[in-house]
Amino acid sequence: MTTMIKIGTSGFSFPDWKGTVYPKKIKQSEMLAYYEQELGFNVCELNYTFYRLPDPYTMERMSRRVEKDQLGICVVDEPQLPRLLPYDPRATSDLGYFRFHGRNKLWYSADSHQRYDYFYSKKELMECLPGIKKVEKQTKKTFAFFNNCFMGQSAVNAAQMRELLGIKFSKRSPKLF
Numbered sequence: 408m409t410t411m412i413k414i415g416t417s418g419f420s421f422p423d424w425k426g427t428v429y430p431k432k433i434k435q436s437e438m439l440a441y442y443e444q445e446l447g448f449n450v451c452e453l454n455y456t457f458y459r460l461p462d463p464y465t466m467e468r469m470s471r472r473v474e475k476d477q478l479g480i481c482v483v484d485e486p487q488l489p490r491l492l493p494y495d496p497r498a499t500s501d502l503g504y505f506r507f508h509g510r511n512k513l514w515y516s517a518d519s520h521q522r523y524d525y526f527y528s529k530k531e532l533m534e535c536l537p538g539i540k541k542v543e544k545q546t547k548k549t550f551a552f553f554n555n556c557f558m559g560q561s562a563v564n565a566a567q568m569r570e571l572l573g574i575k576f577s578k579r580s581p582k583l584f
């Protein structure tokens with residue numbers, strides 16, 4: 408059976424990935440091809456810096472105004488801190504969408520690089536598997552993006568999740584150099 412789960416990262420062209428995920432001398436114009444062909448990711452979230460999560464009240468109002476299949480809610484894994492959404496894996500449309508930000512407890516006091524400086528342990532990734540599998544069964548396609556991009560940690564965690572889900576890739580998985 409072909410899996411309908413696609414695993415990738417939130418972005419692919421970070422300077423601090425040179426020498427950690429990518430070869431040290433890779434050109435920026437070669438990164439996307441390397442990402443796909445050498446690291447084996449078949450999806451990438453284009454991650455722009457200006458975004459914010461809607462508050463629960465806004466999400467509730469939106470869900471009352473549209474048909475169920477037109478509103479998909481992203482399942483977010485992030486630190487369990489006040490004003491952040493809890494990890495609640497569920498399908499809200501035909502598309503499953505997961506985003507792994509990391510669990511850095513310094514979320515509010517850290518700068519943007521430190522906020523995403525988090526490496527998921529294998530135990531933490533395994534704790535997320537049941538939710539991903541549950542949502543996959545309820546949707547046509549499920550995406551999971553790792554946004555803990557600092558120093559290439561997202562590429563390694565995405566490859567680990569791909570492996571835990573049994574998604575085969577014939578080339579090497581990324582490792583931090």
